[in-house]
Amino acid sequence: MADITSILPYYIISGLLVGSIYGLATIGLTLIFGVLRVVNVGHGAYIMIGMYVTFWLFTLYSLNPFITLIPAFLVGLALGMLLFYVALKRLLRAPELSTLISTFGFGVILEELAKVLWGADYRGFVYSLGSLYLQGIPLPLVRVWPAVIALGLVIALYVLLYRTRLGVAVRAVTQDPEGAMVCGVDVERVYFLTVALGIGLTTASGALLAIYFQQGIYPYIGHLYTLRAFVIAVLGGLGSPIGAFIGGLIVGVIEQASVPLFTMLGAPNPFGLSVFLTFTLILVILLLRPQGLLGR
Amino acid sequence: MVERSWLILGGIVVILLILVGIGYYTTRPPEVTPTTPASTPTVTPTQPTQTPIEVRTPTPTETIAPPVAVPDRIVIGFTLPLSGAFSKEGQLALKGALAAVKWVNEVYGGVRIGGKRVPIEIKYYDDESKRDLVISLYERLITVDKVHFLLGTYTSTLVMAAAPVAEKYGMVFVNWGGASDLINKQGYKYVVTTWTQASRYMAPVLDLISSLDPTAKRVALIWKSDEFNRIVMEGVRSRAQTLGFTIVYDKSFPIGTLDFTPLLVELAVVKPDIIVTGTHFADGLAITKQLADMGINAKLIAVNVAPSVPDYYKSLGALAEGIVFPSEWEPGVWWGPDYAKKLGVEFFGPTPQEFHVMFLAMHGEEPTEYSASLANAIILLVKAIEVAQSLDQKAVREAFSKLDVVTFFGRFKIDPETGFQIGHQSVIGQWQGGRKVIIWPPDIATGKPYYPVPTWEEKKAGRRATP
Numbered sequence: 001m002a003d004i005t006s007i008l009p010y011y012i013i014s015g016l017l018v019g020s021i022y023g024l025a026t027i028g029l030t031l032i033f034g035v036l037r038v039v040n041v042g043h044g045a046y047i048m049i050g051m052y053v054t055f056w057l058f059t060l061y062s063l064n065p066f067i068t069l070i071p072a073f074l075v076g077l078a079l080g081m082l083l084f085y086v087a088l089k090r091l092l093r094a095p096e097l098s099t100l101i102s103t104f105g106f107g108v109i110l111e112e113l114a115k116v117l118w119g120a121d122y123r124g125f126v127y128s129l130g131s132l133y134l135q136g137i138p139l140p141l142v143r144v145w146p147a148v149i150a151l152g153l154v155i156a157l158y159v160l161l162y163r164t165r166l167g168v169a170v171r172a173v174t175q176d177p178e179g180a181m182v183c184g185v186d187v188e189r190v191y192f193l194t195v196a197l198g199i200g201l202t203t204a205s206g207a208l209l210a211i212y213f214q215q216g217i218y219p220y221i222g223h224l225y226t227l228r229a230f231v232i233a234v235l236g237g238l239g240s241p242i243g244a245f246i247g248g249l250i251v252g253v254i255e256q257a258s259v260p261l262f263t264m265l266g267a268p269n270p271f272g273l274s275v276f277l278t279f280t281l282i283l284v285i286l287l288l289r290p291q292g293l294l295g296r
Numbered sequence: 297m298v299e300r301s302w303l304i305l306g307g308i309v310v311i312l313l314i315l316v317g318i319g320y321y322t323t324r325p326p327e328v329t330p331t332t333p334a335s336t337p338t339v340t341p342t343q344p345t346q347t348p349i350e351v352r353t354p355t356p357t358e359t360i361a362p363p364v365a366v367p368d369r370i371v372i373g374f375t376l377p378l379s380g381a382f383s384k385e386g387q388l389a390l391k392g393a394l395a396a397v398k399w400v401n402e403v404y405g406g407v408r409i410g411g412k413r414v415p416i417e418i419k420y421y422d423d424e425s426k427r428d429l430v431i432s433l434y435e436r437l438i439t440v441d442k443v444h445f446l447l448g449t450y451t452s453t454l455v456m457a458a459a460p461v462a463e464k465y466g467m468v469f470v471n472w473g474g475a476s477d478l479i480n481k482q483g484y485k486y487v488v489t490t491w492t493q494a495s496r497y498m499a500p501v502l503d504l505i506s507s508l509d510p511t512a513k514r515v516a517l518i519w520k521s522d523e524f525n526r527i528v529m530e531g532v533r534s535r536a537q538t539l540g541f542t543i544v545y546d547k548s549f550p551i552g553t554l555d556f557t558p559l560l561v562e563l564a565v566v567k568p569d570i571i572v573t574g575t576h577f578a579d580g581l582a583i584t585k586q587l588a589d590m591g592i593n594a595k596l597i598a599v600n601v602a603p604s605v606p607d608y609y610k611s612l613g614a615l616a617e618g619i620v621f622p623s624e625w626e627p628g629v630w631w632g633p634d635y636a637k638k639l640g641v642e643f644f645g646p647t648p649q650e651f652h653v654m655f656l657a658m659h660g661e662e663p664t665e666y667s668a669s670l671a672n673a674i675i676l677l678v679k680a681i682e683v684a685q686s687l688d689q690k691a692v693r694e695a696f697s698k699l700d701v702v703t704f705f706g707r708f709k710i711d712p713e714t715g716f717q718i719g720h721q722s723v724i725g726q727w728q729g730g731r732k733v734i735i736w737p738p739d740i741a742t743g744k745p746y747y748p749v750p751t752w753e754e755k756k757a758g759r760r761a762t763p
Contacts, residue, residue, distance in 0.1 A: 014557050120383035124611030137564050140589040215585045216578035259558035271549045
């Protein structure tokens with residue numbers, strides 16, 4: 001296994017690819033927390049919905065999976081609006097536990113709805129675009145393009161937050177809701193848009209994850225991503241969307257590249273250790289920067 | 297305000313349209329407990345009217361009770377993961393239980409005990425694939441519902457939570473759904489396992505390869521580091537040593553892994569002859585797809601658990617062609633009275649064909665290993681009660697120890713001390729032309745193995761693994 005080191009670049013690139021989608025999948029969580037101070041415990045359910053949108057539109061209507069990103073985003077927007085008006089709006093000044101329970105409840109409702117509508121089956125589809133070859137090892141294009149799109153969406157979000165009036169308003173509300181209100185910002189509207197956008201990005205990331213992995217989509221798949229999203233959000237600094245993206249990249253690269261490194265060191269269970277390394281790194285970062293990488 | 301109302305309305309309409317539109321076209325499987333014939337006993341919503349006699353002695357040392365007054369029905373309690381991570385397997389299993397109850401009550405005429413024929417009834421709860429819930433529900437089944445006997449739930453993790461509860465109350469616990477060897481290594485006195493346990497489950501894949509190609513010796517193992525797959529792989533490893541295989545790659549991945557790239561990149565470098573993966577359904581699907589994505593070919597690829605579920609082929613299509621898998625039982629495995637005669641033991645229960653026909657008629661689909669295994673557990677429990685001629689837990693447990701019998705599911709014989717299954721054997725199947733074909737052991741095979749399997753490129757081009 002001497003040549004494992006020579007293919008390390010493959011691992012790093014692969015880690016960046018999956019990491020960028022992890023990052024996007026976390027941005028919605030961290031955005032909503034940053035602006036509303038609400039932790040969306042049901043986060044994974046929206047990823048699941050995004051995956052199902054892609055799955056169904058592809059299998060039923062043969063729609064190009066990349067195009068399904070748009071309906072997935074729209075469904076997310078709609079769900080975000082619903083979440084805000086039905087639950088969060090009434091709970092803005094309520095104790096934290098109330099919002100935790102209501103977001104959790106929303107997640108459960110979505111999961112159970114998915115189960116009632118589509119059954120508990122694991123679903124999957126096969127969609128291929130060919131492969132690039134990196135050091136002689138195929139790198140499927142269905143993994144490259146979702147990562148590129150995720151990066152594009154993050155750049156778009158950056159532009160929105162830092163180059164538009166709406167972005168200024170969002171950041172102002174993040175920093176000081178009362179101050180923003182005094183300056184004429186419609187705080188509730190900002191809350192509303194943030195939740196819609198956050199959930200929209202989350203379902204869009206679900207669509208990208210569906211294209212990336214294509215298999216094993218089922219009503220409870222979101223749980224796998226919820227934990228990851230929390231880890232990444234804390235790592236990047238809760239409330240910082242760009243931090244979340246960078247956190248995603250870091251977690252992606254660690255997940256992938258630590259495996260050959262541990263193998264070289266002769267560790268018996270390298271893959272398991274990569275999870276350990278991820279959490280150790282988070283501990284270290286939180287010791288040095290309790291607010292996370294880009295948190296304030 | 298007007299604007300907001302429109303937004304809410306728009307949001308709701310969009311979601312409903314999409315969900316309903318999608319739902320309408322979906323051919324989803326029937327939900328839990330599909331319609332069953334009115335005559336079929338189903339869940340008892342209330343407590344059994346008659347409480348059981350003598351039984352449930354917390355001290356296993358109590359002596360066997362004399363032949364008993366017979367209740368008007370025998371209630372068998374269990375939980376199933378009807379929702380949560382193992383809901384697929386749980387729902388499939390439930391269908392088997394319903395079929396078994398129908399057979400016992402309507403075809404067989406009830407349990408023959410004390411000169412009477414007593415119908416059986418099942419009482420079950422959804423354990424939501426959660427360990428803590430399993431514990432409280434089994435407590436409930438024993439103390440509140442006062443069921444006469446217990447069956448296990450699906451998968452080792454949950455069974456490991458349920459078994460100690462049964463043991464505490466000295467209740468016979470028929471384990472049909474937990475394959476980990478550890479279940480029977482805890483020193484439990486009342487746990488009886490009815491199917492092939494993990495260490496012997498997947499090893500026959502190597503016997504198959506030995507018989508097909510003596511030159512294919514380089515085996516790679518990739519497995520989930522959970523209890524079940526760890527022991528499955530121990531079994532495969534020890535069989536590999538016996539048969540002279542070389543294990544060229546042997547690595548695990550943590551539970552919840554979505555992306556197998558780190559291992560598959562190494563595998564692409566190692567280029568083994570045979571790939572054996574230790575997985576459950578979701579990761580088995582994912583790993584197959586990712587092997588295909590990365591173009592990692594081998595002469596034979598064996599995947600645990602996932603391919604035995606028909607959805608595997610539905611998801612992967614042609615990519616599933618040629619994939620080999622172990623199974624406790626498959627439709628087409630006709631372990632009938634002839635097999636019993638060959639072994640010189642008794643046959644009990646419906647023949648495989650009868651079970652198959654009845655199951656198809658009841659549920660409109662083929663039985664799977666999960667359906668069959670739970671049905672088998674019920675049928676074996678009936679047999680043990682008849683042998684014991686008692687509802688006493690200890691007597692029935694002793695009857696299980698003495699039992700050597702063949703059912704439609706195969707042979708049943710346990711180690712009397714531990715309850716470990718030693719009679720039943722797993723089979724090896726292969727997806728060929730969109731059908732599951734049994735290829736091992738040779739005496740019950742329904743087709744010939746296709747070897748070496750087509751490459752991923754060939755499969756994508758439409759090649760099928762039909763001989």
